[in-house]
Amino acid sequence: MSEANILPTASPAEADVERPLRRLVRMYAESRVALFGLALLLVVILAALFAPWLAPQNPYDLMQLDMLDGRLPPGSASGDGRLTYLLGTDEQGRDMLSAILYGLRISVGVGVVATLMALAIGMALGLAAGYFGGRFDAILMRIADIQLSFPSILVAMILLALFGQGIDKIVIALVAAQWAYYARTTRSAALVEGRKEYIEAARLLGLSTPRILFRHLLPNCLPPLIVVAALQVAAAIALEATLSFLGLGLPVTEPSLGLLIANGFQYLYSGRYWISVFPGVALLLLILAINLVADQLRDVLNPRLQSQ
């Protein structure tokens, strides 16, 4: 029953809500690496959110670019002397720092949107499968099993190759590649929780099925889902970057980090490392920060470790 009290959404009116939450915060703060990851993640997300205000120039506005400033190494001053290219420029004279900040915005946005959509779909299907069981459950889990036996990059490539490219297509591909993780996690949590007394009590009280599912069962299935979702955001961002790098993902007009890296790839051979390497470092920090946070969340939200 320990998980029943973890989330305040389960029972917002009760008086002892504050205590478990504070315990979670304390347990999370026990690891310095995890705190570092959280700080790093906050910095990266804030940088992505406020990119238009932080970036020295708008990398999509061709009027602001000067072709004569192309392929300048980091720290060079621009031709008109108005700004310094801290991370160098690409072949079109675009400030790499600005391009990275805007690219980060797209990578984070696509990753988070796709994860939330996959979470919503997988959660609804998994909850229904776990609670109702029967034929629906058997068919759904068989589909999930089969899909999970293929690597997500293959699933996404198949969809993108068949249906074409674009930001909506890549989100659909990411959702299709990941919904099964959530469906499976929710189902197994719902199976365990659904047998507990409080669900039976809710049923005996005559509550409606949607109310039992969403107000009682779902909040108690959330802890493992949060962990899976945190890990899958990183996977979604890495997958999107890979697909964009391969030229299967986002259109060139609004480059995500993966496309920036791909654009700089050809200059790697001539020693102009910054066009490819700095977007790569940004991608790396983003994925690393999410993984560090997710790792600690897994330990904190694991009921078996809590009792110790």
Place this chain on the structure above:
Amino acid sequence: MTLFILRRMLQAFNVLFVMSLLVFAGVYAIGNPLDLLVDPNATAEDMARAAASLGLDQPLWAQYARFLGNALQGDLGNSFIHGVPALGLIVERLPATLELAVVAMLIAVLLGIPLGLWAGLRPDSWSGRTIMAGSILGFSLPTFWVGLMLIMVFAVQLGWLPASGRGPTAEVLGVPISLLTADGWRHLLLPAANLALFKLSLIIRLTRSGTREALLQDYVKFARAKGLSNARVVGVHVLKNILIPIVTVVGLEFGSLIAFSVVTESIFAWPGMGKLLLDSITQLDRPVVVAYLLLVVTLYVVINLAVDLLYAALDPRVRLAGASQ
């Protein structure tokens, strides 16, 4: 056992059937198949002949039956760009991809098991922690990013190894293989290392956790109590018992190596199936894309089936669980 095999084979055929439906829907049902399947430069007569030969006047189920029938005979249409059968084009590239995947898997296994054993035997030591930290990095770094770094360090900065292409090959039974020439090896090393990294991390983790669990088992304590040398306890008693899950994973992950080789082949310009797929997608060479997808999914299903059957043969518990469902 027979029932189990039949059940699994039926499931495999189901997957292939669904996949063929999906591909059919993608190519034939959405949009005008003539735009996709006929060269855009074709004349009006060619278009009319193609429409008739594709049977577009037939109902949808008849079109699907025709597509499936042709696919089963290995006829997936001709490539627009190269003008030869699409399937043949892909099969031609298969040895290069398989070679890359096999060498990558060998690297992962031959390095991963010793490193995982070491980390499992000394979990708190400096070296054990370093190995684990490395494997976490190997998990979270995207493959294409590692490939870029390998090129930058080993090909551009140090100049030790070539950055792209496949080296000279020697023919064995008509199949070109680059493993037999020294320069072929030099070309193979970076892409294979790149492809191996993720699986290497996986095998290190599996071996380490398996070793740590095995060390606590009674049979290991008993072997120690008998006075066997440490090398024998680890090399025979521990290793033998952790090999079963590792063998399974190696089998299952081989298919995903082939899928992931698209990324590595594109970075290192390795002339395999994955590179062909990407080129075909950008050149809108639909028949080749369709042929690749069907071939890789078939490969994948066959590998999964083989591993499942092998595992059931080795471990009776799996069959029993399957039969009782």
